[in-house]
Structure formats: C-alpha cells, structure tokens
Amino acid sequence: MTSTKIKNKYAAKRLDNIPPYLFAEIDKKKQAAIERGVDIINLGIGDPDQPTPKHIVDAMHKAIDDPSTHNYPPYEGTKEFRKACVQWHSKRFGLPEFNPNTECVSSIGMKEAIHNMILATVDEDDYSLIPSPAYPVYKTSTIMCGGVPHIMPLREDNSFLVDFDLIPEEVAKKAKIMFLNYPNNPTGAFASKEFYEKVITFAKRHDILVCQDAAYSENYFDEANKPISIFEVKGAKDVAVEFFSLSKGYNMTGWRVGFTVGNPDAIQALGTVKTNIDSGVFKAIQNTAIKALTDDQSHMDPQRKLYKERAAVAEEGLKSLGWQIKRPCQGTLYIWQPIPPKYKSSIDFAADMLDKAGIVVPPGIGYGDYGEGYFRIALSAEKSRIEEAIVRMKQNGLVFEE
Ligand SMILES: *Cc1c(COP(=O)(O)O)cnc(C)c1O
Numbered sequence: 001m002t003s004t005k006i007k008n009k010y011a012a013k014r015l016d017n018i019p020p021y022l023f024a025e026i027d028k029k030k031q032a033a034i035e036r037g038v039d040i041i042n043l044g045i046g047d048p049d050q051p052t053p054k055h056i057v058d059a060m061h062k063a064i065d066d067p068s069t070h071n072y073p074p075y076e077g078t079k080e081f082r083k084a085c086v087q088w089h090s091k092r093f094g095l096p097e098f099n100p101n102t103e104c105v106s107s108i109g110m111k112e113a114i115h116n117m118i119l120a121t122v123d124e125d126d127y128s129l130i131p132s133p134a135y136p137v138y139k140t141s142t143i144m145c146g147g148v149p150h151i152m153p154l155r156e157d158n159s160f161l162v163d164f165d166l167i168p169e170e171v172a173k174k175a176k177i178m179f180l181n182y183p184n185n186p187t188g189a190f191a192s193k194e195f196y197e198k199v200i201t202f203a204k205r206h207d208i209l210v211c212q213d214a215a216y217s218e219n220y221f222d223e224a225n226k227p228i229s230i231f232e233v234k235g236a237k238d239v240a241v242e243f244f245s246l247s248k249g250y251n252m253t254g255w256r257v258g259f260t261v262g263n264p265d266a267i268q269a270l271g272t273v274k275t276n277i278d279s280g281v282f283k284a285i286q287n288t289a290i291k292a293l294t295d296d297q298s299h300m301d302p303q304r305k306l307y308k309e310r311a312a313v314a315e316e317g318l319k320s321l322g323w324q325i326k327r328p329c330q331g332t333l334y335i336w337q338p339i340p341p342k343y344k345s346s347i348d349f350a351a352d353m354l355d356k357a358g359i360v361v362p363p364g365i366g367y368g369d370y371g372e373g374y375f376r377i378a379l380s381a382e383k384s385r386i387e388e389a390i391v392r393m394k395q396n397g398l399v400f401e402e
Contacts, residue, residue, distance in 0.1 A: 059291035063284035073280035077106025110245035122147035129178035132368030160189035181213035218249025220331035317390030322400035357392035
C-alpha cells in the first residue's frame with residue numbers, strides 16, 4: 001500500500017510526491033469499530049485466507065535442514081530454481097521454454113520485481129503507462145524513480161481493457177514502459193489473445209517495454225477459462241516481460257518468492273539493479289518453490305472450487321439486493337461492482353458499509369481515479385461471513401437502487 005504523506009526533516013523530497021494513502025480514513029474507522037467490540041466482517045483483504053499447502057510446508061522443513069541453503073543465494077536465483085520457473089511457464093501455457101540463464105530472474109515476491117524493473121528502465125521524465133484502477137505500486141514506484149505516470153483508464157464498457165486509441169501520440173513517443181495486469185486486480189477482468197495482440201503491436205510501434213503482472217495467473221475458477229500468457233502472441237518476447245509470484249496462487253504471500261521471464265535486455269537490466277540492491281531469495285525458499293512449481297498441481301482444484309463458491313454466494317447475494325452483476329467473476333480474489341447510485345463517492349459508501357453494517361470493503365478510489373464509483377469485495381472470507389454480510393447490507397438499506 002502507498003504510505004501516508006510523510007512530512008519530516010529526514011524524508012527525501014521524492015516521498016512528497018507519493019499519493020496520499022486513501023484507506024487511512026477507513027482504517028481509522030475500522031480500528032475504532034473493533035475497539036467498540038463490533039463484529040467486523042472483513043471483505044477487504046487481498047490475501048488468501050487458506051494456509052500454504054502441506055506438501056509445500058513439508059518441503060520447507062527439509063530444505064531448511066540442509067546447510068547448503070544457509071549461505072548467500074545467487075542474485076539472479078539458483079540455476080535449479082530458474083530452470084523450474086521456465087519449465088513451469090512452458091508447461092502451464094504450452095509455449096517454448098525461456099532460456100533460464102538470460103530470460104529469467106528470481107524475485108523477492110513480485111512487488112520487488114515491479115519496483116526494480118521501473119528503476120532499471122525508467123529515466124527521469126520518461127513516461128510510464130499505468131492502468132487505473134490498479135495495484136498502486138506501478139504508480140508510486142514510477143514517481144519514486146522520477147518517471148512520469150500516464151494513466152490509462154480501464155472502463156467497464158471496454159471490459160476493463162486498455163484502449164490504446166486514447167493514448168496521445170506525444171505520450172506514446174516518450175513512454176518507456178507500460179504496465180498491464182491480467183487477470184486484473186481490482187476489476188477481475190481477464191485478457192484475450194486479441195487484446196494482447198493489440199498490446200504488442202502498439203508496444204512495437206512505439207518501442208515500449210510491456211510489463212504484464214500475472215500475479216493471479218493461477219487464480220481461475222474453470223479449466224475452460226484459464227488465463228493466458230502474453231507470450232502466446234508471436235514476437236511478444238521482443239518487447240515484453242511477464243511477472244509471476246507464488247503469493248496468490250499457492251497461498252504463499254508471506255514467503256516472498258516469484259520470478260520474471262521475457263525479453264533478455266529487460267531481464268539483464270533488472271538483474272543489474274537487483275545485484276546492487278538485494279541478495280536474492282533464501283535458498284531454502286527457492287528449493288521449496290521448485291517443489292511447489294514442479295509437483296502435481298491438482299491440490300489447486302479444491303481451492304479453485306472454494307473461491308468459485310464464494311464468488312457465487314457474493315454475486316447471488318448482491319443480485320438479491322439489486323445489483324446486476326453484468327460480468328460474473330471468473331477468477332482473481334475479487335468482485336468489483338458499482339456503488340449504489342445514491343452515493344456520491346466510493347469512500348462514502350465504504351464508510352456506510354462499515355458504520356452501519358460492520359463490513360470492511362475498500363473504496364474503488366483507493367485503486368486510482370478510475371476506480372471511483374466502484375467497490376471491491378475480496379473472496380478471502382468464509383462463505384458464511386459473506387452470507388452474513390449480505391444479510392446485514394439488506395437490514396441496513398445498503399442496496400442498489402436506481
Ligand atoms: C498481490 C499483488 C502483487 C504482489 O504480489 P507479491 O508477489 O506478494 O509481491 C502484484 N500485483 C498485483 C496486481 C497484486 O494484487
């Protein structure tokens with residue numbers, strides 16, 4: 001999350017430009033409600049509530065007992081880890097394997113890779129094309145690195161995909177990098193091959209590095225509707241990288257492990273930054289991640305079913321309260337819906353949800369200006385809690401009326 005505006009004698013000027021933390025007000029209200037003893041239903045957390053699968057935890061016990069994991073790891077990730085990553089990517093998406101030495105690098109979770117990729121590619125005054133609503137890191141890291149964020153609106157009438165016709169020619173010329181995130185947080189949108197083809201054509205025309213955030217590549221509900229890789233588009237490797245993480249798909253947010261694959265120049269630049277800033281991922285965690293990526297993946301099935309059921313409960317509930325649910329959730333951890341029309345802002349709605357019904361939902365504006373008018377429900381709460389939330393919304397008039 002972005003930080004509160006820092007004003008103190010030690011803080012660097014670059015921190016002044018970080019946007020204010022928009023959830024601060026809601027956080028304060030939430031804390032006060034907890035202190036009053038309110039039974040809070042938290043539908044705000046973008047973090048899987050299930051534990052890391054047992055076979056992965058068991059692998060960690062073994063890995064940590066092996067003293068060869070205790071020293072500094074290679075900066076770019078162990079050979080075995082990078083090999084497991086490129087093999088996983090190839091098998092998962094049915095694509096040729098990346099070169100593990102030149103086209104793959106490990107990361108300490110994905111957040112680190114996003115920040116460091118910006119540091120590695122964006123010079124002072126370079127433009128960085130950033131979707132809105134979006135995960136806040138693309139914008140804050142661009143600002144911290146001296147780049148200029150140019151916002152690309154994601155609109156519901158365009159299925160929350162980027163519309164390249166809206167990007168002015170002068171901006172495209174000065175743009176160095178573009179961020180995409182599909183499956184998308186917070187909108188839940190998925191991208192098609194046709195969309196990625198447009199992305200690659202645009203990026204090639206303007207020589208822009210495309211950074212596709214695939215944090216939710218494994219958080220899908222149905223085999224028939226699996227997220228695809230941007231590398232399904234021919235020639236994508238000329239201009240793109242794709243970020244992966246074990247956080248959301250494998251219930252491993254605390255472990256801090258992920259990887260980036262794609263264009264070798266971009267991977268090399270990222271590697272140079274990382275070599276000078278961090279010292280890689282704990283080898284025991286890399287060994288455990290190898291196990292997670294190479295083992296039978298069928299343990300994911302019950303989890304997919306669980307999220308699908310929760311989404312159905314939330315959507316049926318919202319429908320009973322007047323919401324239309326125009327695009328049912330098909331993956332990620334999120335449901336993204338408009339606030340009732342009688343509310344002027346998503347913050348007002350989120351505040352009423354908390355004050356009247358004891359429900360925490362992040363206001364859409366927290367994800368950028370184009371998130372205004374929406375709210376997000378995270379599926380990391382038990383079905384019974386989601387049901388209870390719907391009951392409380394109904395009792396308190398938190399319904400969708402034209
Ligand atoms: C959670 C999240 C990340 C960060 O994942 P980590 O690997 O835990 O750092 C990146 N992008 C999006 C869109 C996310 O929601």
